[in-house]
Amino acid sequence: MAPVTYEKVSKLFDGTAAVKDLDLEIGDGEFIVLVGPSGCGKSTALRMLAGLERTTEGRIMIGDRVVNNVAPQDRDVAMVFQSYALYPHMTVYNNLAFGLRNLKVPKQEIDARVRKAAEILDMGELIKRKPKQLSGGQRQRVALGRAIVREPKAFLMDEPLSNLDAKLRVQTRAEILKLQQRLGTTTIYVTHDQVEAMTMGDRIAVMRFGLLQQLGTPEELYTHPRNVFVAGFIGSPAMNLVPAPLVDGGGSNLIAGFRPEHMTLGDGSPDGLRFDAKVEVVEYLGNDQLAHLVKGETPLVALLPVECRLSMGDDATFTVPRDKLHLFDAETEQVVHGGG
Amino acid sequence: MKRGNVSLKLAALVVVLMLAVSIGAGVSAGKRTKGQGPVAAKAPSGTVTLSGWSVGATEEKLLKQVISAFERSHPRIKVTYDAIPNYDQAMLAKFSARRPPDVFYLNSEKAPTWIKQGLILPLDSYVKKSKFAVAPFYPKLMTAFRANGKTYGFPKDWNPLVLQINTAMLAKAKAKPPTTWAQLKSVAQKLRSVVPDGRPLCLAAEWQRMMAFVYQNGGSVLQGKTPTFTSPKVRQAVEFYVGLQKSGLGNSPAKLGAGWCGEALGKEKAAIAFEGGWVYPYLPENFPKIKWKFFPMVKGKQAGTLAFTAAYSMGTHSKNKEAGWELIKYLTGRTGMKLWSSKGLVLPARSDVKVKPPGPSRTPLLNAAASARAWSWPSGFDKVWTVANNELGAVFEGKQTIPAMLKKINDEAKDALD
Amino acid sequence: MATEARTERSIGSERVREALVGYAFVFLPLASFLIFFFYPLGYAFYISYFDWGPLGKIETLGLENYRDLADDELFHKALKNTLRYTAVVVPCQMALGLTLAVVVNQALRGRTFFRAAFYFPSLASSAAITAVALYILASDGLLNALIGTDKAWFAESGTALESIMGLNIWTTSGTMMLFYLAALQAIPTDVYEAAAIDGAKSWRTFWRITFPLLKPGHFFVGVVSVIGSLQVFDQAFIVSGGGGGPNYSTMTVVLYLYNQAINDVRFGYAAAVGVILFALIFTLTVVQRLVFGRMEAA
Structure with a gap:
């Protein structure tokens, strides 16, 4: 070798x-x-x-x-x-x-x-x-x-x-x-x-x-x-990548990225990202549930423990801790602030 | 969807029907030409189909002239002429279908076989009714077309084997045309210096040429139903002919660099050839510079040579026999035969037709009529000649001896005859 | 438009109509095959038991034609010549066809041209090519002029059949090349890549990978070649003027058959020759099937 x-x-x-x-x-x-x-x-x-x-x-x-x-x-x-x-x-x-x-x-x-x-x-x-x-x-x-x-x-x-x-x-x-x-x-x-x-x-x-x-x-x-x-390619389910303003993550020159498994239902950590979204469909995976959300017109995906009670049509609040938030330049697509 | 299905199937049905109709039309069209001539009319009339093997353009043109002359003198009869390539093959197919042409060529070699198979119509009743004169035809030519006391055809022309000699080469060698076997050798000897290879005689390795020498020696290979290839007279003639090749006085055309002896003569590879009248117009047309003449075949113990001839005949199942006979009568009669042999392409098969054809003098050929025997053999003999010629080729190559060859051919001939 | 419910009956008759359409299309080629191939074949088998002429049966002979063939020296010579011819021509045709296919299969410049050029001789009629060959191989012809001899190639018993062999090998090489080319291109390229990585150089790759995987090609070319060679006729006929000479060297089985049928008008005897040839070809094809037959699926 x-x-x-x-x-x-x-x-x-x-x-x-x-x-x-x-x-x-x-x-x-x-x-x-x-x-x-x-x-x-x-x-x-x-x-x-x-x-x-x-x-x-x-x-x-x-x-x-x-x-x-x-x-x-x-x-x-x-x-x-x-x-x-x-x-x-x-x-x-x-x-x-x-x-x-x-x-x-x-x-x-x-x-x-x-x-x-x-x-x-x-x-x-x-x-x-x-x-x-x-x-x-x-x-x-x-x-x-x-x-x-x-x-x-x-x-x-x-x-x-x-x-x-x-x-x-x-x-x-x-x-x-x-x-x-x-x-x-x-x-x-x-x-x-x-x-x-x-x-x-x-x-x-x-x-x-x-x-x-x-x-x-x-x-x-x-x-x-x-x-x-790379952010969207690695990890399954794929990272949510949305314009930053949509989730109060920053200016319109940024893209915010956060993984479904890093989202929590409810208020969570105080200096993280907080936003509302509507639940469209929930997939039961046994150990977790995969919630398909929509905010405005943008689809999002959250991986949550099965204990969280969610129903179709619910509006809910979600949080993402700051150290799990990735920000990318909207134009160059390069990371600006990433993963703590 | 359903509608589409129906129209597709309808289209298919129409196609199949159209094809079936066209096939049927073709088949019935074939049938329609049957029995076109009037049945048992008093005077022969209608269409006569005439077929022969492919010939050169000159010969075909002349034949068409003769046919036109016939049609003028027989206004109620029309002749359609066809030259057929692969003649034997095609004719056998027509015979098998029982739709042969009305009148066709019958080769003297093939005649006994085709007659034996019942394919050829005996003409005796027509001869008697028309009081057709048979005597003027050279008797030796008629033998090929007679069997069981009946006559199956009349020779349309003929050709004997004689000598063709390049006269310029002869003069150069200061020699005179040979008339005997001994002279043939001595003249050939003299001519050796004048030909490029030193082999002035063109000797085809074929019994269709060598047989002339057998006849000149007074021999014959068939006595009634007994083959006599091994008889001394035959052996001596063969030894003489082969001896010419072995002593270097001559060689086969292929070895001389030609397809046949006429070509060898034309290419000046040989000075003497043993061919027939067909050398004219071949030599003038292809090798016009050569100076040559016909000379009488050499004599051995006696005069002897081969005659090649073909007859006009009718088939057992020919349709328009009455009009067909009129055509045969004309073509082999004095007027037709004279016109046909006027251009010197062929010799008249009748002694009462005299012609003065262009080109070298044909006297040596005409004089051969007395001693020329037709090349014609019993049914089943083609195999004998295949073996015979292969054996002769082997002898020429030095791979076979003459006595062994003659025995082999004799055995083969015995097989064919029983 | 009212839609009809499809009843069982209408489905059934629709199937029948579809079947009829199918038969209608197949009918003509099938009829043509039966009439022009199958029927004459059966007929030939039949008349071989008789003395048969143009006008039909002459005499019932049973197996006598076959017994006569067993003693027929000229037939034996024809058989020997034909077998010897086949034994030489088939391997040469296969080898040459394969070589040309391998050459043309390389990504060389002008390969389309070479493919067409190599195939070209197959297009010309064998009679035309033989006529030209007669001139080229004459004792004063082109070949002798080039190599400085004066042999009459077609007129000597030692070289006549061999010249025909060479002529045919050259003429059919293009067709065999195309067959091999198709078989060659059916081999998946990744097998070659794997062999390259496994360290196989070009000759080894050809012998150990390409050649064995060409079994379907070998079979097809072999069978076509054997069938064609056993039936050699055209060239033998033209070159020898029908006589099979010189010294029997160009007498082939089909030439003998032809002479017996057309010249001696012995249709039954000729048919018997044909039947024997058929049996010979059939047997050799079955043998080839056993040798090459089991095709490997990748």
Whole structure:
């Protein structure tokens, strides 16, 4: 394993920048997540690291080796594709062994490593099967196995959980985390799902329109989002972002942001934000309730304990503590005052 | 929604009906042309369909002239002429459908087979009724079209194999045209220096040429129903012919760089060819600079050569037989035959028609009538000739011996005859 | 407008009408298939048991035609030539078609032009191409002028059939290229990306990934190639003038069939030859199905 560095990396397709000026230093053994909406450039950034796309500008380094002009075959990275990209005509064993055979690893060692990977991923009895005989989840494990067996400098994962059903996704998320912690391999993980990003990454790089929006730990991104986009992207349910005057948060040049889970019903702390809103619909979540409010024409969302009694059509007062209030410049969308 | 469904289905039904009607119309249109001529009219009239294989533009033009002359003298009969490519294939299909043309070419080689299959109409009753003179036709040409004592056609023209010699080359080699086998060898020897490859004779590796030499040696390959390919006279003739190739005096046209011996002559790759009258107008039209003439076929122990001929015949299921016979009578009669052979493209098949065609003198060809035997073989012999020519080609290549070849052909011939 | 309730009856008759429309559309191609393909096929099987002429049945022979074919030396030669021809042409056609497809599949400049150029020979009629080839391969023709020999390629028993092989391989390469190209483009690109990351260089990727995944292409091209090769006729006929020479080298099964039917007018015997050829093609296709058949779904 090795550290990975992006130095002012850009990728242009016919004049449009898919990735612009990306600077990223990923530590040896770190699990970093690239997250953002479709088209933000996260996959392109990953593929440039893999060698499947050429960088237009900048340098990419694996360890202290500049790999811009190195073929994917020689970069010693392993990739897990969204579609798994298993070799359909080969058994699971051969799918795993293929990469090692290309490196002319001795047969016995190949066998040992394949069996070990199969054991780690609990695939023992699937070894002789072909991909079309496997379920989606099993294929995903084979894709992971292919990467593990190589013992590469870095794992590159391109939305590996997207094609799984919700329950399997949650399960596999944890397994991947456990795996990475066990093997300690540098991992660059791409996803559009901010929940995956928050739960899995040591650090998260939020991207939008090819530009890096913010790089930080999940906690940093949650408590101190640097701009409106990151604020609204991270956290579920999403942060309420409204013109400041609407909630008495400040002048018309500001946008006020506060998370649904930081809103309380009633008067609350004295120097926080206080405003009225009308309850439209309440969703019962078991442990909490999600209240959909409206103030004027603007919708708001509050996550409240189930004990709060709310009914449709009620007008209620809500408060947000000052240290949970974020203010953004309405024009630049950058944070002006954020998260205490 | 419902309305749309109905109109779509209606449209489909209309399309299907239209197609069905057009198919039906086509089928019935085919039927309508049947029996167009009046039934059992006193004087023959109506339309006569005439078909032959594809020929060159010159020949076709001449044929059409002859047909026009016929139509002028028989105002109640109209002739539609068709040149058919892939003639044998197409004719067999027409015979199978029982809709052959009224009058058509019958190749002497194919005649026994088609007659045996019952496809050809015997003409004897028509001959008798019209008192058509049969005697003027060269008897050796008629044999191909006679079977079971009946006559199935009358030859429209014919061609024998004779010598064609490049007279300029002959003069250059200071040689005289050969008349015997020995002279053929010596003259060829002299001509070696005048041709580029040193092989002045064009020798097709085909029995359709070599057979002339068999006849010149007094031999024959079929005696009644017994094949005699292995007889000494046949073997000697073959040895002579092949010997010419082996001794380097000649070679097959392909080896000389031509498609056939006429082309070899034209390209000046050969000085002597053994072809028929069809070399005119081929040589003047394609290689006008060559100076050449016809010379009599060489003689072995006797005179002998091959004749190629075709007849006009009618099919068993031809429609307008009465008018068809009128056409045949004209085309093979004195007037028609004279007009047809006037341009020198073919020779008249009747001894009472004299022509003076343009081009080199045809006397050597006309004189061959006495000794020229028609190329015509019993049904089933095509396979024998396929084997025979392949074997001869192998002999030419040095991959087969003459006795083995003759035995093989003989066995094949025995198979075909039983 | 009053809306009618859809009764069971009207739904039923609507289904019937829909079915009739379907049959009406299918009727013509189906009838054409039955009349022009199926019926003649059955007819040929039938007449092979007889001595058959243009005017119909001459004599019932039972299996005698087939017994005669078993002893027919010329037929054996034709069969041997045809099998030898197929054994050479099929692998060459497949290899050449695959090579061209791989070349054309690269994102090279002018690949559209090359695709059209490679396909072009397939468009010309085989008779026209053979006529031109007769000139080029004549002993004083273009090929000899270029390589300095004076062989009459079509007129020597050692090279006649081989020249036809070369001619056909070249002519059909474009069609095989298109088939392989379709199969090639059906392979998902991420499999290639995975192979690249797994360290496979170009030759290894071709042999271990591309070639095995082309099984559907191999099958289709193989079958089409075998069927076409076993029926070789045009070139043999034109080059040898129908005689199958020199020295039997260009005598093929279909040429023999043609000669027996058209020249010796033995329709029943020729039909028997056809039946044997049919059985041969059928068997080889089934064998190919077993070898290549099991298609892998990704």
